[in-house]
Amino acid sequence: MESMIFEELQNAVIEGDSEKSVSLAKNALEAGIPPLDVITNGLAKGVKTVGDLFSEGQVFLVELILAGDAMKAGMSVLLPVIKESKAEMISAGKVMIGTVQGDIHSIGKDIVGTLLEADGFEVLNVGEDVQSETFMEKVKEHKPDVLGLSSLLTVTMPAQKDVIEKLKASGLRGDVKVIVGGAPTTQEWADEIGADGWAGDAVSAVSLVKQLIKG
Amino acid sequence: MYRLLGRGEISAVHTAAMEVLERIGVVIQHDAALKKLADAGATVDDKTKVVKIPEYMVHDALQKSPRRHKLIARNPKYNIVIGDGDSYFTNAFGAHYTIDLETGERRLSTIKDLEEFTLLADYFQTVDYIKPNILPQDVPKSVWEQEMALAMFKSAEKHLSLVALTPEGWRDVIEMAKIYAGGEDEFIKNPSIIDTGFNNVPPLKYTREIIDMVLECAKYRIPFDISTGLLSSASGPVTLAGTIVQGIAENHAIVVLAQLIGPGTPIMWGSCATILDQRYGTAAYGSPENGLIHAAFCQMAHYYGLPYYGAAGVIDSKVPDQQAAYENTMNVLLATVSGADVVHDAVYGIVEAGVTASYEMFAISNDICGAIKRISKGIQVTPETLAVDIIETVGHEKNHLNTPEALKFTKKHLLEEQWQPLISNRTSRPEWEKRGSKTIEDVAREKVKEILLTHKIEPLDKKMESAMRKLIEDRTKKTKSN
Numbered sequence A: 001m002e003s004m005i006f007e008e009l010q011n012a013v014i015e016g017d018s019e020k021s022v023s024l025a026k027n028a029l030e031a032g033i034p035p036l037d038v039i040t041n042g043l044a045k046g047v048k049t050v051g052d053l054f055s056e057g058q059v060f061l062v063e064l065i066l067a068g069d070a071m072k073a074g075m076s077v078l079l080p081v082i083k084e085s086k087a088e089m090i091s092a093g094k095v096m097i098g099t100v101q102g103d104i105h106s107i108g109k110d111i112v113g114t115l116l117e118a119d120g121f122e123v124l125n126v127g128e129d130v131q132s133e134t135f136m137e138k139v140k141e142h143k144p145d146v147l148g149l150s151s152l153l154t155v156t157m158p159a160q161k162d163v164i165e166k167l168k169a170s171g172l173r174g175d176v177k178v179i180v181g182g183a184p185t186t187q188e189w190a191d192e193i194g195a196d197g198w199a200g201d202a203v204s205a206v207s208l209v210k211q212l213i214k215g
Numbered sequence B: 001m002y003r004l005l006g007r008g009e010i011s012a013v014h015t016a017a018m019e020v021l022e023r024i025g026v027v028i029q030h031d032a033a034l035k036k037l038a039d040a041g042a043t044v045d046d047k048t049k050v051v052k053i054p055e056y057m058v059h060d061a062l063q064k065s066p067r068r069h070k071l072i073a074r075n076p077k078y079n080i081v082i083g084d085g086d087s088y089f090t091n092a093f094g095a096h097y098t099i100d101l102e103t104g105e106r107r108l109s110t111i112k113d114l115e116e117f118t119l120l121a122d123y124f125q126t127v128d129y130i131k132p133n134i135l136p137q138d139v140p141k142s143v144w145e146q147e148m149a150l151a152m153f154k155s156a157e158k159h160l161s162l163v164a165l166t167p168e169g170w171r172d173v174i175e176m177a178k179i180y181a182g183g184e185d186e187f188i189k190n191p192s193i194i195d196t197g198f199n200n201v202p203p204l205k206y207t208r209e210i211i212d213m214v215l216e217c218a219k220y221r222i223p224f225d226i227s228t229g230l231l232s233s234a235s236g237p238v239t240l241a242g243t244i245v246q247g248i249a250e251n252h253a254i255v256v257l258a259q260l261i262g263p264g265t266p267i268m269w270g271s272c273a274t275i276l277d278q279r280y281g282t283a284a285y286g287s288p289e290n291g292l293i294h295a296a297f298c299q300m301a302h303y304y305g306l307p308y309y310g311a312a313g314v315i316d317s318k319v320p321d322q323q324a325a326y327e328n329t330m331n332v333l334l335a336t337v338s339g340a341d342v343v344h345d346a347v348y349g350i351v352e353a354g355v356t357a358s359y360e361m362f363a364i365s366n367d368i369c370g371a372i373k374r375i376s377k378g379i380q381v382t383p384e385t386l387a388v389d390i391i392e393t394v395g396h397e398k399n400h401l402n403t404p405e406a407l408k409f410t411k412k413h414l415l416e417e418q419w420q421p422l423i424s425n426r427t428s429r430p431e432w433e434k435r436g437s438k439t440i441e442d443v444a445r446e447k448v449k450e451i452l453l454t455h456k457i458e459p460l461d462k463k464m465e466s467a468m469r470k471l472i473e474d475r476t477k478k479t480k481s482n
């Protein structure tokens, strides 16, 4: 019974069917399956499958995003119950991501965010043209494990450095790993400005975040 | 001429675009611009900064927007008229990295690269006016646009399109252009001695900085290109028809604004849109869909009586290889045969979609674009070119290499009939082997080195140069003291 519901949930997510995901999550709760198991063995597994296939170039971005949405839809049924029972939610980690001040390129950063979500990370996407000060405030408020700074323009790359400097100055640097990315950035640039890592595409960004959170 | 859309389709696209402008609107994050638009009849939401523009305002603006305009060069033999029926080609824009000509290594771009690419663009016959191929990484960002402008003023006699990234930097560049034009009065008379270009922020948005710089252009009537940068299935709809509709609404918002501020400001109306590759999540420029977008957009531009500007020749390949060559060829050709007035990014000295400059690719693309220009020139049909007399004289036994009349005829028409590539190999095999069995990349590298050594231009007037240098120094001092 359980394994059948898990499989159906996985399929609902893989098909990107939010409605089905919600109704199956409800069924699972009614059947008395612990909500954390429903996530781990059902929803999250489905998204992981799609995420892995995307990394291999086997599914399209749109399918990945729809799978993520279906997972979130299912979660919305489960989360209140988890909160009530005070069970510990095991998220893979919390990642905050945004494009730095002066830069409005959004698509690359959004894709990185989507793929991280698919891999079970809690992602806070803070948008584009984000001032360094705003990053500070949000880091204080949300305490992410990793902060991701995207920059697509030569003129805005220094803003990545600026955020790192400001984190240092306000004593927050030790609490959060910082990664950078975007077309003109490189590993050398990341080293130079004292970031914890660099990724050239969304798939490597996910491996990088995993590695940083583990280490 | 290739015509992708039928009349009914053009009209349907237009109607849909007007609906987007009137009903959905465009975000313009600039209060003064919003006020101007509201005063002229648009509906503005002060909170969301969405402006909804009725169709009659578009028609008014199109009336004022020139169908053709001149771009003036330092050397008048390079003056061109955009919109005169020819397709004019530019080189590529904006590489942060460069594949070093000597070492073959990918390294940060320098101001010297910018000078060299500009000098090459001056030399290559396919480049009709010149864009900043390089974004140099070895000059301070506080005077970035200014240093780039000076490097370009020094390195070419053709018309220059300069980069506008920040309102402050752009104002300084305009001051430098006044020096270049021979004084303020001269510049006011001939502002098209320079031009620049802008993108929107798709979907349907413009930032304050972009609008500031557009207004500055309109004030002086400096020509500029405006091109939607949407990516289908990411910042615009997956359907190509919908992509065109959104792009028209985005571009038209700027035409309306610019013609309100500076009636008669020349606008090159265009697209650097393409698709997002859904498998890899990358912007795919060397895609056939990109070519189709240009073909359709170009027809719409002409329907509106505007010159079309299409960023068509962008290459996704990471090195100057076979993929690079076919990507460049396919879309420059399609844009050209569709009648694009400006094929931007045509002579493409960059790989990796705008990120890494390649000297070799520039020379290869020069040959590709030369061939395409030849195709676009077409076949001349006159009693003389139909050549019946010569066919008769040569008859059945002789040929065109051993008949004096035919030789004369060939000599007379050769250069207008046959295009001569600069580096493409057409020798016999033994000859090719004798010359070292070189690949096109090797030949391109050698050719570029030779041009850089031998191509000389009329130097920039020393007084002008030092006046520009002083302007840059003053700006540096001001930045430091702040």
Ligand code: B1M
Pocket: A097, A102, A103, A104, A105, A106, A107, A108, A109, A111, A112, A147, A148, A149, A150, A151, A152, A153, A154, A155, A179, A180, A181, A182, A183, A184, A198, A199, A200, A201, A202, A203, A205, B093, B094, B095, B096, B135, B164, B165, B197, B198, B199, B200, B201, B202, B203, B228, B229, B230, B231, B235, B280, B281, B282, B283, B352, B353, B354, B355
């Ligand atoms: C935190 O951790 C990480 C880890 C990995 C990370 C990461 C963060 N962030 C990204 N990654 C990585 O993973 C992602 C997924 O694999 C990848 O993200 P990417 O963003 O690289 O990839 C995306 C999925 C698809 N790629 C993109 O979305 C960018 C494609 C290109 C063509 C591009 C686009 C589309 C746009 N642009 Co712009 N644009 C270009 C780009 C050329 C290029 N080849 O990159 C580039 C970046 N743009 C450039 C320029 C100059 C500009 N653009 C501008 C505007 C735009 C559009 C609005 C038209 C549009 C963006 C639309 C939008 N909503 O995002 C202007 C900037 C305005 C501003 N203040 O920001 C303007 C200044 C143009 C102008 N004169 O108006 C050039 C930058 C040159 C430079 N080095 O400074 C440019 C290289 C193109 C060029 N040569 O002209 C990786 O980089």
